[in-house]
Amino acid sequence: MEKRPAKTEALKLIKQFGSPLFVVYAATIAENIRKYRKAFNSFAGGFSLCYSVKTNSSPGLLSVFRKHKVLAEVCSLTDLTAAFKAGFTGEQIIFDGLVKTEEELQLAIKHDISLINVESLHEAQKLAAVADKLKRKVKVGIRLSSPSSRVGLKSLLGISYDRFGVSRHSGAAKEVAEFILSCKYLQLVGLHCHTGSNQKSARSYLTGIDELVTFAAFLRDEYDVTISVINLGGGFGLPRITAYTVPDLAANAVKHLFGSSVEHEHTPMPFTDMVTTIMNYLQEKLVENKLPLPILMLEPGRSLIGNTCHLLTTIVETKKTDHNNWMIIDAGTNLMPVLTVYSEFHDIVVFSDSRKKQATSLAGPLLYSSDTIVKNRMLTEGQIGDVVMICDVGAYFNCQANQFLYPRAATVLIDQKPRLMQRRETVDDLFNRDII
Numbered sequence: 129m130e131k132r133p134a135k136t137e138a139l140k141l142i143k144q145f146g147s148p149l150f151v152v153y154a155a156t157i158a159e160n161i162r163k164y165r166k167a168f169n170s171f172a173g174g175f176s177l178c179y180s181v182k183t184n185s186s187p188g189l190l191s192v193f194r195k196h197k198v199l200a201e202v203c204s205l206t207d208l209t210a211a212f213k214a215g216f217t218g219e220q221i222i223f224d225g226l227v228k229t230e231e232e233l234q235l236a237i238k239h240d241i242s243l244i245n246v247e248s249l250h251e252a253q254k255l256a257a258v259a260d261k262l263k264r265k266v267k268v269g270i271r272l273s274s275p276s277s278r279v280g281l282k283s284l285l286g287i288s289y290d291r292f293g294v295s296r297h298s299g300a301a302k303e304v305a306e307f308i309l310s311c312k313y314l315q316l317v318g319l320h321c322h323t324g325s326n327q328k329s330a331r332s333y334l335t336g337i338d339e340l341v342t343f344a345a346f347l348r349d350e351y352d353v354t355i356s357v358i359n360l361g362g363g364f365g366l367p368r369i370t371a372y373t374v375p376d377l378a379a380n381a382v383k384h385l386f387g388s389s390v391e392h393e394h395t396p397m398p399f400t401d402m403v404t405t406i407m408n409y410l411q412e413k414l415v416e417n418k419l420p421l422p423i424l425m426l427e428p429g430r431s432l433i434g435n436t437c438h439l440l441t442t443i444v445e446t447k448k449t450d451h452n453n454w455m456i457i458d459a460g461t462n463l464m465p466v467l468t469v470y471s472e473f474h475d476i477v478v479f480s481d482s483r484k485k486q487a488t489s490l491a492g493p494l495l496y497s498s499d500t501i502v503k504n505r506m507l508t509e510g511q512i513g514d515v516v517m518i519c520d521v522g523a524y525f526n527c528q529a530n531q532f533l534y535p536r537a538a539t540v541l542i543d544q545k546p547r548l549m550q551r552r553e554t555v556d557d558l559f560n561r562d563i564i
């Protein structure tokens with residue numbers, strides 16, 4: 129079972145390392161990795177697990193993944209640098225990303241990165257030019273685009289996935305494949321597809337499999353190419369992180385209007401059923417198309433790191449207004465991306481001496497209206513100085529934290545015992561880049 133600090137441990141950690149504080153459990157990372165391997169190792173073509181570095185890229189965390197022989201999936205120079213700092217070698221890294229600069233491609237090739245997934249013809253041309261210049265062979269995959277299936281806040285805001293990868297339907301993927309096959313130094317070995325995040329059903333994975341297998345069969349028929357790596361991206365959700373659907377958001381808005389408390393049950397996460405459905409469907413489609421079994425590669429982020437980390441904060445102010453019981457904590461949307469705060473339901477624990485629960489609104493310290501973390505949630509009553517824990521914040525929190533009004537928090541890794549893994553940012557750090 130994933131670990132969360134109990135009251136005594138939380139207070140001790142805050143006393144030792146200060147507040148606010150990200151607390152990461154190495155044992156939960158190990159358990160998440162084991163769960164994936166146990167589920168997918170039976171895939172007859174072989175299974176390769178990568179960690180999506182951008183989800184939380186602290187080198188201290190990455191080195192935990194490296195020790196467990198998980199590969200690093202990077203998508204920028206920043207990610208690549210973090211992976212090198214954590215001790216990954218080129219062969220233990222794969223390179224994704226919508227845009228890769230010439231500088232990044234050069235570095236990747238010089239370090240013998242094991243696979244580069246390209247996302248456009250222009251990028252393939254750029255990669256070929258760099259490989260030609262360096263006279264180095266590069267293993268290449270093509271990322272195919274896929275529409276996002278989730279109807280949540282993101283789709284309501286018009287956020288869509290279809291700029292990622294190349295479309296099979298428009299003929300763009302064929303054009304990219306033909307180009308790669310014409311290049312002396314590029315070797316087409318893989319196909320890739322990432323169909324969305326926080327998935328709690330296998331549906332979008334099956335759409336991805338249809339795309340990948342159909343294209344692999346086409347490449348075999350047209351060009352006699354064998355695809356040896358099928359990468360289904362990331363996307364698995366976690367049991368205790370629930371993405372709001374559009375009806376959830378509408379219901380919340382009505383509750384806010386009438387001042388009633390907002391409660392949610394977490395949507396169950398049928399991990400084993402999803403894995404069985406995905407593996408069976410993939411094998412079935414490969415057999416149907418008479419394709420040899422490729423290595424199945426996955427590059428999850430959230431489901432490997434999300435539940436390993438919790439944010440400990442301290443109540444710094446309380447206020448009763450006409451419509452809200454406010455608890456103001458010392459961590460706001462500078463440490464929690466606004467979109468995530470408004471689109472995901474996370475557990476929140478107040479460590480206080482009270483047993484009374486009341487409808488509470490929680491906000492950060494920022495002089496900024498969108499710094500509301502939750503409105504009208506039933507939480508234990510807390511006083512100034514009590515500790516509040518926002519749970520399961522390992523994915524996309526610390527890596528997207530910014531310095532708006534306050535420096536960033538420290539992170540503690542709990543392995544055998546707690547150790548400071550990333551020191552607290554100082555105000556001086558914030559002005560290091562300024563030239564007066």
Ligand SMILES: Cc1ncc(COP(=O)(O)O)c(C=O)c1O
Nearest residue numbers: 180322325326362363428429430
């Ligand atoms: C290409 C790619 N791979 C992997 C991931 C990780 O996804 P998740 O955190 O949902 O597992 C992402 C996330 O956006 C992605 O874009």
